[in-house]
Amino acid sequence: MKVVIFGGGGFIGQRLARELLTEESLDQGKLTRLTLVDIAFPRDNFNDSRIEYIEADFSERAVIEKILKSNPTLIFHLAAVVSGEAEKNFDLGMKINFQASLQMLELCRSLKVHPRIVFASSCAVFGGDVSKVILDETGPKPQSSYGTQKAMVELLMNDYSRRGFVDARSLRLPTIAIRPGKPNTATSSFVSSIIREPLNGKKATFPVPLDTEVWIHSPKSVVQNFIHAANIDSSDLGTDRIINLPGLNTSIKEMISSLEQLTNPEVVSLITQKPDKFLESIVLTWPPRFDTKRARELGFKTDSSAEEIIGLYIEEEGIT
């Protein structure tokens, strides 16, 4: 069967592609074609004839239409302008995060293809009083345009599924950590940087108070959970296709002390606090505590500790 990853050039998209190519993990059928769509790709390191790269903007109607006409069974929709960028460039965020997603859904409807869609939403749909525990029934209160756009697309995914145009499920992703590579313009970028950069012998800063709590999820768990979401029967979801993923509640302080336990005081001495009003204004509105009852009942995976997540990163990156 044909599978598409919109945003297939990004870090999670690439890891997801690798997993799909190496494991027969999809219940819907055998993978025969994996189409990755993104504005840029890392060099091809898959060496797999099933892979197809399409370099395009997610908002390019003709490209998306052609892909949908090939009738993919499954679509992972990870294409997005990240939170910081969507806040600074309102038009770009609305265009890619919202309008292009609506366009993709409308094309599914008009072409009468009915793909299963796994949509990468975000816990940034929540905001405000961070002392409260977010329940499955808690409503989105985004404090960013990124969160607003994601929440709107979740509503569309639900309605287009209810009407039978597509068969979607929206996963609200915690902050993904630890991301390899370089810092990006996501407002949560520092959560990875404070671990990754010191491990590379580089300095790193965090823009919020040391005891700030965060809600994180490892790259390994999120990829497993994307595949798990693709394998859930529609009948087990009903009309509500939105799922708060089971992240891990930890704090900047706990992450740093876990890093120290896994390495040494010299490494953590590279980490300092550097307040940033813009980042604070967004990050400090993200609630770090969730009760993800529905996700647990549906069998989604979680991480057990900050130490485990950091240890996993050290292992995956081959850091000695």
Add this chain to the structure above:
Amino acid sequence: MKVVIFGGGGFIGQRLARELLTEESLDQGKLTRLTLVDIAFPRDNFNDSRIEYIEADFSERAVIEKILKSNPTLIFHLAAVVSGEAEKNFDLGMKINFQASLQMLELCRSLKVHPRIVFASSCAVFGGDVSKVILDETGPKPQSSYGTQKAMVELLMNDYSRRGFVDARSLRLPTIAIRPGKPNTATSSFVSSIIREPLNGKKATFPVPLDTEVWIHSPKSVVQNFIHAANIDSSDLGTDRIINLPGLNTSIKEMISSLEQLTNPEVVSLITQKPDKFLESIVLTWPPRFDTKRARELGFKTDSSAEEIIGLYIEEEGIT
């Protein structure tokens, strides 16, 4: 100051216009111009030089742009395709309820006018388990395209307000009862019909079980609450501009017995049950119980009983 009512030809729009013209009820200033925009109007019965009628579709960009260029201080946005119609005609609902609202907000942004906007959202954004009490923090789970479109616009209203493009507040309206006139294609139309039609000596039916609970609000209260919403300082609202209006929980059974108490058994003998699967599939997902703490604290008005609401209708319509 200039005030605009999008949807000013409808029942609530007309009552709101009358109230604004007869009472100096707006805190922002003295009303000098009241522009009513709708696809059709009842005959002019205002006889007031401050009134301007614009017969246009809410999606007509040039018309809306011209109105916004006149820099209105306050906009009441009541323009909508009703629930039943939006469910049957998906494209029309998306066009008027969602895209035209987004277009209006985008025009406010590009023209750099910053009107206060009171947006008529709906309790139809909720759906699903009707046994639960809806709290201020409960998330929308629309079971209709109408509810989906309203919930999306609420998110836009919040984000455009947070960014300073407009100063909006979204009121989630309960079912408005008792509406005069004729039944319409709103899925809640029967809630008014079962009272109005028998009082006119006509038969009426309800499509749901007799003990079905509903969440209703009188036309008088909703108009008062629209004006109250327009008078609330932004600082008292913060970033969350969405308010569940304080409706009244009652049941079809209680409404009918209240009508009987106010009239006689002959009148209620005109009411019969006539099951309708389409209406049931939407109406029975609307939760009838709310705890509207925030609205109460903000000073919004409520109705005290079904009997009061029906008595008010009888009085207003001059039924003897």
